[in-house]
Structure formats: C-alpha cells, structure tokens
Amino acid sequence: MVVYVDLIFLVNMLIDAVLLMATTKVRRLQFRWWRLLCSAAIGGAYVVLLFFPPLSFMFTFAVKFILSLIMILTAYGYGGLQHFWRNVGAFYVINFVAAGAIIGVHYFWMSSGEVINGILFTQSGGVEHRLQIGLLFIIVVLFLSIWLFRHVQQASKRKEEMASYMAKVDVHIDQFESSCTGLIDTGNQLYDPLTKTPVMVMELSQWGEKIPESWKKRIERSEVDQIVSAIGTDEFEWQDRLRLVPYRGVNRSTQFMLAIKPDRVVITHNDKQFEALKVLIGLDGGKLSADNAYQAIIHPNLLHNE
Numbered sequence: 655m656v657v658y659v660d661l662i663f664l665v666n667m668l669i670d671a672v673l674l675m676a677t678t679k680v681r682r683l684q685f686r687w688w689r690l691l692c693s694a695a696i697g698g699a700y701v702v703l704l705f706f707p708p709l710s711f712m713f714t715f716a717v718k719f720i721l722s723l724i725m726i727l728t729a730y731g732y733g734g735l736q737h738f739w740r741n742v743g744a745f746y747v748i749n750f751v752a753a754g755a756i757i758g759v760h761y762f763w764m765s766s767g768e769v770i771n772g773i774l775f776t777q778s779g780g781v782e783h784r785l786q787i788g789l790l791f792i793i794v795v796l797f798l799s800i801w802l803f804r805h806v807q808q809a810s811k812r813k814e815e816m817a818s819y820m821a822k823v824d825v826h827i828d829q830f831e832s833s834c835t836g837l838i839d840t841g842n843q844l845y846d847p848l849t850k851t852p853v854m855v856m857e858l859s860q861w862g863e864k865i866p867e868s869w870k871k872r873i874e875r876s877e878v879d880q881i882v883s884a885i886g887t888d889e890f891e892w893q894d895r896l897r898l899v900p901y902r903g904v905n906r907s908t909q910f911m912l913a914i915k916p917d918r919v920v921i922t923h924n925d926k927q928f929e930a931l932k933v934l935i936g937l938d939g940g941k942l943s944a945d946n947a948y949q950a951i952i953h954p955n956l957l958h959n960e
Contacts, residue, residue, distance in 0.1 A: 740809055823920075
C-alpha cells in the first residue's frame with residue numbers, strides 16, 4: 655500500500671485551517687493569516703506522526719489536549735486567561751459539531767447492511783465496528799456540550815454588544831501620537847476638580863518609552879505622590895503638562911491619578927469624529943480589559959461636540 659504523506663499533511667492542514675477560521679468567525683477575533691496557517695500546519699504535522707510507530711506515545715489524551723492549546727496560542731496569542739480559554743472552548747465546540755455533522759451525514763447516506771455480533775458488514779464488503787456508547791455518557795456529554803456552546807455564544811454576543819461602545823482614540827502631544835481602542839463609559843464622571851476638565855483613562859503601555867521606567871513602577875504600585883515629589887529631578891519632557899487628579903478607589907478611599915494634558919484627542923465612533931481640546935489623560939498601570947479589547951476608557955462628555 656502506497657501512502658502519500660504530503661497529501662495527508664495538506665488535507666489535514668486544510669481541515670484545521672477551516673476549523674480555525676470558523677473559530678475566528680464565532681469569536682469575532684482579529685487574526686493574521688500567517689499565524690493561522692502555522693497553527694494549521696502544526697495540526698497537520700501531528701497526523702503525519704501516525705506513520706512513525708516509535709512516536710505512538712504521543713497519541714494520548716494529554717498530548718492531544720496540549721497540542722490544541724499550542725494551536726490556539728499560535729493562531730490567536732494569549733490575550734489573558736479568560737480570553738484564551740474562551741478561544742479553546744469555541745475551538746473544541748466547533749470541532750465536535752463538525753465531527754458530529756460528518757458522522758451524521760455519513761450515517762444518513764450509508765447503504766443498508768447486516769449487523770452481526772456488533773459488526774456492520776456493508777454492501778461494498780467493508781467491515782466497521784459499531785461504536786457502543788452508554789446512555790449516561792450520552793446524556794452527560796450532551797448537556798455539557800449544550801452548556802459549553804451556549805456559554806461561548808453568550809460571550810460572543812456580549813462582545814458584539816460591547817463593540818457598539820468601542821471607538822478609536824488618537825492622542826496628540828507635540829509630535830507624539832498614540833492610537834488605541836477606547837470604551838465609551840457612560841458611568842465615567844471623573845473630572846479634574848479645579849478646572850472641571852473631563853478625564854479619560856489610558857493604559858501606560860500605550861505611551862511606549864515616553865514615560866520613565868521608574869514612574870511606571872510607581873504608577874503600578876499606586877505611589878503617584880512619590881512621582882510628584884520627584885518632578886524636576888527625573889527627565890521628562892512634558893513636566894509642565896502633568897496633573898494630579900483625585901478619585902475614589904474601590905475601598906472608597908481617596909486616591910490620586912497622574913494625568914497628562916494633551917494638545918488634542920480625536921475620537922472616531924460610528925464614522926463620526928469628535929475632537930476634544932479640553933481633556934486630561936489619566937495613566938493606568940494595569941490592564942483595563944481582561945481580553946485586551948480596549949486600552950482606554952472614554953469620558954462620555956468628549957463625544958458631545960462634533
């Protein structure tokens with residue numbers, strides 16, 4: 655028997671690519687073609703290992719599960735624990751749905767045969783073993799699959815609803831420009847108490863090397879007061895633009911946020927542009943979104959004047 659390993663690899667790579675694209679559509683993910691193809695190639699290469707008996711130890715549940723995690727990481731990256739496991743869940747659900755559809759269609763079009771002692775003899779002369787599955791196993795897997803699929807679909811629906819509150823943010827200071835995705839938070843009522851200037855919060859990661867490393871660590875530890883005391887000693891080109899904005903934290907205690915006064919902020923939402931001149935950018939040392947869907951929280955008053 656002649657086996658064309660290259661064709662087996664290409665066919666399985668194509669199947670994995672289709673499954674990954676379906677996962678992309680369900681989760682509404684952004685992707686790069688080369689990463690998706692690399693992930694599909696990993697899945698195709700795994701099937702080729704079937705023809706190497708010394709590597710039979712790799713065909714276990716643990717190895718297969720780890721391989722699927724590697725494929726998801728290759729295709730979409732990590733993006734946070736919650737984001738990652740949702741991608742894994744969607745990928746498995748789509749695989750199970752596809753496998754079930756294939757088996758169902760095959761069974762529907764299968765010609766009549768004779769069942770003897772649990773072995774199905776087809777009219778073409780082939781022999782197939784009947785798959786024996788217990789009723790309890792079917793019920794458990796059925797409910798688990800429904801729950802998992804519904805959970806993934808609800809997460810996708812929430813992400814779609816949140817997309818209507820997303821906007822593109824462009825910050826301009828002198829020759830510096832920073833662009834990111836922002837979430838319009840109608841509950842954000844943060845103002846500078848002295849000038850009544852609305853404050854938009856933005857992740858530190860969007861500022862690159864403009865913020866000194868020593869400042870970044872202090873902002874992450876909520877030690878903004880130490881930054882203010884060090885103004886004039888550390889090199890920072892926008893020291894005259896710095897502001898200290900008080901706000902109430904989760905424990906209802908008063909805390910301070912370091913903010914920068916930009917030249918202007920341009921917000922693009924639903925094909926409309928809003929330019930804000932009176933605005934402060936508050937610096938946040940953490941992640942505003944667990945799945946990195948947005949990197950800024952937009953004050954609603956910034957969208958009043960077009």
